[in-house]
Amino acid sequence: MTNALFLCGKARMRSPTAADIAARWPGIATDFAGLSHDADEKLSAEQIDWADVIFVMETRQAKRLKSQFPAALRDKRVVVLNIPDNFSYMQPELVDLLTPKLRAVLIG
Template sequence: MKRVLFLCSRNRLRSPTAEAVFADYPGIAVDSAGLSPDADVRLSGEQVEWADLIVVMEAIHRQRLNKAFGSALKGKRVVVLGIPDDYDYMDPALVELLKARCEPHLK
């Protein structure tokens, strides 16, 4: 089973939506977190260690991830989706965008 970790800034809109969308996707386990100090669920080293694939919403998230957990990322695949913080939780447009941009990486 592939373990996929979704990251955004505050773990309130984009990454929790991705976690919900892919929760029942066959062959994967999912989790989500945020990279900001005020995130609802702040990213931990245990989550980074757990993940086989780390999916970030924006390039700045990859930079923050590298800065905070660089040494723990060896051998980890990190994908940047390029999805801006313009959506509400479970916004249908966000759901479709997540499916279109994530599914190729989940096979």
Template sequence: MPNILFVCGKARKRSPTAADVAAREFGVQTDFAGLSNDADERLGLDQIEWADLILVMEKRQVARLNRQFGGHLKGKKVSCLNIPDNYEFMQPELVALIAEKLSRVLTRDG
């Protein structure tokens, strides 16, 4: 199973929820981080190096990830989950949406 890194803006709601769901429901190794300067857990190169798969919440964050870390993403699978910032941490609707999207991504990327 891959090491999955979840990335969002501030690492407060979506990415920590996704990391928890993926570890619990799919038994994969996870980590999470944010791209913003004031993120609770700021994304670092060590996390990118560790990750086999990087799952970003929004398309604009994929562009930001590429601007900030583009040279370090070679050989990394980066995918967008398309999950808007409309949810609270561990909100049941967010948990269900993440589980559904992860099921598709992990089946596809295996």
């Protein structure tokens, strides 16, 4: 089982969409959270510890993640997906952008 954690700003659109896409694939467990102070689901150190791979939507989120949790990320793989914040939850265009990127990392 691969534990995949998906992060975005507020955990409202992109990260829940990515988690729901990947959760459909066998052998993948998912969770999601946000890095903003007003995120619906705020990231915890326990989630980072649980994750085998961590996906962020933007480079600036990777930097923020590393500044907030430097010790917890020591042996973690962080993947930047380069997905802009202009989609709604499960919007078809968002699903179309995410699916091949997630498949390449999680399934190979």
